[in-house]
Each structure stands twice: as structure tokens, then as C-alpha cells.
Amino acid sequence: MAATTSLRTLLEDNTIPADPALIRSEAGAIRCLACGHRCSVKPGRAGVCRVRFNRDGELRVPAGYVAGVQVDPIEKKPFYHAFPGRNALSFGMLGCDFHRGYCQNWVTSQALRDDKAASLPRFGNAEDVINTALENDVRVMVSTYNEPLITSEWAVEIFKLARTTASPAALSPTATARPKC
Numbered sequence: 001m002a003a004t005t006s007l008r009t010l011l012e013d014n015t016i017p018a019d020p021a022l023i024r025s026e027a028g029a030i031r032c033l034a035c036g037h038r039c040s041v042k043p044g045r046a047g048v049c050r051v052r053f054n055r056d057g058e059l060r061v062p063a064g065y066v067a068g069v070q071v072d073p074i075e076k077k078p079f080y081h082a083f084p085g086r087n088a089l090s091f092g093m094l095g096c097d098f099h100r101g102y103c104q105n106w107v108t109s110q111a112l113r114d115d116k117a118a119s120l121p122r123f124g125n126a127e128d129v130i131n132t133a134l135e136n137d138v139r140v141m142v143s144t145y146n147e148p149l150i151t152s153e154w155a156v157e158i159f160k161l162a163r164t165t166a167s168p169a170a171l172s173p174t175a176t177a178r179p180k181c
């Protein structure tokens, strides 16, 4: 079995239903509104990102793992002016709605497209991510590395928990969002 196929099978077990605010039902399909592609996803098919898929009429989305987690100076982020001098806990998942050979996070972003982009998920829950931040005395959480819009639900789960520890949170997207319509 190709590495991308077995990885997809592994990740399919770590999914949750999509946020109802990020989908729209259509005849025979679900329209995903999470990123600018606005995929119409039929049963048994996945969107352009390959991580959001229609299982028996329900859009399933990634949750319960990270593919990368790192403490970075906040100045590495596009919002360096927020909390200057502090560290941020960056976390990312697998897959992307873009396919660019020059992506600096190619090993994770293209893991579902290219067998050479070998990255494995580290399974866990939102508490695990928050605990990693607290252990490192970090109070800023950032969903980044791959395109965070395609894994919005997981980021929201972590960010809600982060608020209980008074931690600011942010997405670092590639600007593919579109207004909801």
C-alpha cells in the first residue's frame, strides 16, 4: 500500500464532525466553507486538502493529533508586533489545500499527496497541547505550519482550552479565507 494511502487510513480514525458553521448541505454533497476552495464534497470523496472528507453524508475533519509542535519566538510569526519578546507555541497538522514544491513545511503539508513527504502524526488531545505550552511557560498559541483553515475545528478546541489559562491564540493562514456567503 502506498504511504499516502496508509497515512490517510490512519488519519481517518482521528476525525470529528465538521463545525456546522463551516458547511452547507447541497443536493448529494456537502459544501465545505472552511477555506477559499469551497469544495462540494460527495459521499466517499475528500476535498482538495484531502483531510476533510464526506463519510456517509457527514463531513469529517481532523482532530486529535499534531504533526509538529514547537516553541518559537513570536517574532517568527506574521504578528510579531503582538506580545514582542514572548514565545509562542506553534502547532500544525498534516495536509494542505495548496500543492507547492517550495513550501518550507512540505514534509507535513504534502504528506497526503507525496510518498516522499514522510511525516507521522503524534496523537493526543487538546489538553496535551496546552500542557506542552504550560510546561514551557508559553502563553501564546498559534495554529500554523500547514494551512490552519483546513483544521479549524481542532484549533478552536485547543484555543477554547487556552482561554481557560488566559492564553491568547491565533491562526497563521496563507490567506485563502473568503467571506461566508
Ligand code: SF4
Pocket (backbone or CB within 6 Å): 032, 033, 034, 035, 036, 037, 038, 039, 041, 046, 047, 048, 049, 050, 051, 052, 097, 149, 150
Ligand atoms: S478545507 Fe478542504 S474540503 Fe474544505 S474547502 Fe478547503 S480544500 Fe475544500
